[in-house]
Amino acid sequence: MKNEMKLEFSACSVNEGLARIAVAAFMAGMNPTLEEVEDVKTAVSEAVTNCIIHGYGMPEEETDEMQYQMPDTVADGGAAERKDGASGETEKLQYHQKEKNEVETQQGKVYIICRIHHHILDVEIRDYGVGIADIAKAMEPLYTTKPEQERSGMGFAFMEAFMDELLVESRPGEGTCVKMKKYVQSSFGKREPV
Amino acid sequence: MEEKISIRDNALWIRMPKEMDHHMAASIRVKADEKMMQDSVRDVVFDFTDTEFMDSSGIGVIVGRYKKMDCLGGKVFAIHASKRIKQILYLAGLDRLVEIAD
Secondary structure (H helix, E strand, O other), X not given: OEEEEEEEEEOOOOHHHHHHHHHHHHHHHHOOOHHHHHHHHHHHHHHHHHHXXXXXXXXXXXXXXXXXXXXXXXXXXXXXXXOXXXXXXXXXXXXXXXXXXXXXXXXXXXXXXXXXXXXXXXXXXXXXXXXXXXXXXXXXXXXXXXXXHOOOOOHHHHHHHHOOEEEEEEEXXXXXXXXXXXXXXXXXXXXXXX | OOOOEEEXXXXXXXEOOOEEOHHHHHHHHHHHXXXXXXXXXXXXXXXXXXXXXXXXXXXXXXXXXXXXXXXXXXXXXXXXXXXXXHHHHHHOOHHHOOEEEO
């Protein structure tokens, strides 16, 4: 069986769920075990989270009711501060436009390519963010550059534990690509990987 | 609706979400710490009844609360974790910090 999928999405944390569900759905045709699917979902989640918080350094979002109310909060703030009613509306619009532009320029994209070749699932997760200067250091368990965000430093360790192969390519200023393979044994019985 | 974070018998109960990832981590952390400041809390209990998925972001949330409780001499528990969640907890070595119970 040969199959390929490409996925591109904005580097914001709400898309982490989308990424792992999409990859899980893509591999469903390989008839994997539940455990194999969970392994891949965890690894994808780790890699995508890395792109978002390290690659693009996106600030943390407050989830739940908070995040979708942002535009209203901005509008209210503008309304409260403005003194003259006439130019208020345009000011507000300009303010909105400025916010929007800032968000768009800040927000990078995450790219996922998945391939199935016989019983092997290939997953490539790429960002064009800051990159990693010392890959070996970054992959050390418990090493994190964001302790203030309570990052556990277990991301690469989890990818290694749950996938069969892991390769990290990165250049400072150019971005990072994580290439992972999972041998889905159940799809071809107990056959050894080629 | 049942509160996701509540105080029961001097313990902070945190009902973990269905998908415990980076996206959910920040709000849980903020809400849990707010509650910890408000009331006197002796222990922290992470309840995984609803949790189907967790990655290393969940480990970060637990370790963060553990560090806070350890200073105060409190204990941290992880309860109702599925086989998968337990695997993640053990893999991160959390069984050394947290009491894992059913």
